Amino acid sequence: MNARERLSQAQAELVRALGVGGPVPAGFDTARVQAAAQSLIHKRRRAVEHAWPKLVLALGPDFAARFDSWARAHPMSVEPDPRVEGRRFAESLREQGPLPASISGVLLDFDARWNWIATGEAVRRRGFALVIRRDTFTRRWQVALRLPGGRVMRWV
Amino acid sequence: MSAVSLQGVGIGWRRELALFIDRMPSPGFVEVLAEHLPPTGPIPEPLVRLRKRGVPLVLHSVSLGLGAAEPPSSERLSWLARQAERLGATCISEHLAFVRAGGIESGHLLPIPRTLDALEVLAENVLRAQAALPVPLALENVASLFEWPDAAFTEAEFLREVLARTSASLLLDVANLHAHVLNHGTDADAVLASVPRERLAYVHVAGGVQHGGLYHDTHAHPVPSGPMALLERLARRLGPVPVMLERDDRFPSETELSAELGAMSLALERGASHGGSEETHG
Numbered sequence: 001m002n003a004r005e006r007l008s009q010a011q012a013e014l015v016r017a018l019g020v021g022g023p024v025p026a027g028f029d030t031a032r033v034q035a036a037a038q039s040l041i042h043k044r045r046r047a048v049e050h051a052w053p054k055l056v057l058a059l060g061p062d063f064a065a066r067f068d069s070w071a072r073a074h075p076m077s078v079e080p081d082p083r084v085e086g087r088r089f090a091e092s093l094r095e096q097g098p099l100p101a102s103i104s105g106v107l108l109d110f111d112a113r114w115n116w117i118a119t120g121e122a123v124r125r126r127g128f129a130l131v132i133r134r135d136t137f138t139r140r141w142q143v144a145l146r147l148p149g150g151r152v153m154r155w156v
Numbered sequence: 157m158s159a160v161s162l163q164g165v166g167i168g169w170r171r172e173l174a175l176f177i178d179r180m181p182s183p184g185f186v187e188v189l190a191e192h193l194p195p196t197g198p199i200p201e202p203l204v205r206l207r208k209r210g211v212p213l214v215l216h217s218v219s220l221g222l223g224a225a226e227p228p229s230s231e232r233l234s235w236l237a238r239q240a241e242r243l244g245a246t247c248i249s250e251h252l253a254f255v256r257a258g259g260i261e262s263g264h265l266l267p268i269p270r271t272l273d274a275l276e277v278l279a280e281n282v283l284r285a286q287a288a289l290p291v292p293l294a295l296e297n298v299a300s301l302f303e304w305p306d307a308a309f310t311e312a313e314f315l316r317e318v319l320a321r322t323s324a325s326l327l328l329d330v331a332n333l334h335a336h337v338l339n340h341g342t343d344a345d346a347v348l349a350s351v352p353r354e355r356l357a358y359v360h361v362a363g364g365v366q367h368g369g370l371y372h373d374t375h376a377h378p379v380p381s382g383p384m385a386l387l388e389r390l391a392r393r394l395g396p397v398p399v400m401l402e403r404d405d406r407f408p409s410e411t412e413l414s415a416e417l418g419a420m421s422l423a424l425e426r427g428a429s430h431g432g433s434e435e436t437h438g
Contacts, residue, residue, distance in 0.1 A: 004225050011257035012258030020260070027306060029302055035301050036301040039372065040262060075260045079191070080261060080263040
């Protein structure tokens with residue numbers, strides 16, 4: 001192995017320990033690496049809190065614990081975009097149970113404005129964009145229409 | 157003089173600080189985060205105003221990962237070069253760190269091992285970056301809660317090696333150095349002594365907090381006395397150096413911010429006025 005290959009292996013092991021709870025590589029101070037892992041999750045959460053204040057309000061005191069456990073299971077594969085991080089987290093909540101109506105509306109609004117993909121990227125939509133879906137739990141139809149210029153109309 | 161000729165006391169531009177920065181009578185320079193600039197379209201109006209006022213702008217990047225096993229991609233480098241040109245930046249700074257490995261983004265600046273392997277890879281990556289960037293590159297020391305095992309160099313030796321093996325300048329973060337003094341027992345004076353004035357682009361100062369027996373460099377708390385004292389010691393060696401405040405979160409009142417910037421000026425003055433009592437060899 002050359003220098004790059006050796007470094008590559010060592011860095012990948014460390015990032016797994018920090019991002020997805022992989023084993024702490026030999027020689028490292030385990031408690032310190034775990035403290036760093038916790039601090040990385042905290043940083044991710046803080047960014048999502050800024051980007052999604054209504055989600056924080058809706059989940060109340062549960063927000064931190066639920067976000068942290070989601071974040072550990074969903075490492076970032078592209079550069080962190082807290083808008084998409086929050087949206088992906090909300091999607092996982094939506095799969096687990098009914099969301100407060102206030103949040104459904106916020107998500108619909110977001111989806112009409114942003115084209116986001118599960119790997120974590122978002123592109124701002126342009127022109128007309130229509131989002132139609134049926135809520136898994138209430139079975140009600142939800143519709144959002146983005147108009148050129150950016151205004152979004154919603155029927156929830 | 158450094159290849160990067162900044163001076164005075166500056167600040168890191170954040171949307172939340174735009175008004176405060178607009179009102180600053182004469183910021184020495186302003187640092188702008190490359191990742192916060194829109195990828196296309198016009199640059200934010202307050203930055204255009206700063207440029208018109210003649211305030212030098214520095215582009216700061218956190219996503220290249222110059223210390224990574226994988227070299228910085230040409231897409232990433234051309235994106236950064238484009239941002240520097242759009243902004244009219246006088247220099248670009250990046251970290252002595254890696255941010256991704258094995259397909260996972262850490263979302264943070266992770267320390268690199270202080271080994272020959274890492275040094276060799278870093279030097280190659282830096283050369284590649286310099287070849288792609290339109291303005292001088294400055295490298296910043298990072299703060300971390302843990303260290304890699306089996307270091308072949310001390311932090312001071314490692315910085316000297318980085319400067320010897322590349323033509324890059326240094327962005328010395330005294331808050332990160334303060335963190336390493338507390339967390340790892342780093343010899344701060346040895347690090348300060350490893351920086352020749354002609355290779356020093358500028359200095360970062362930021363706040364942090366002690367938590368669970370470790371110092372966290374948060375950029376969200378007041379600047380403690382430690383980094384200010386390091387700034388003073390640096391000025392004692394090198395005279396007044398360009399320095400700026402980084403504040404990213406929990407933004408304080410304008411009075412508090414002004415007080416921190418004032419304290420930085422004072423630390424520079426105090427240090428520089430006591431200069432000459434120490435040797436200033438590089």
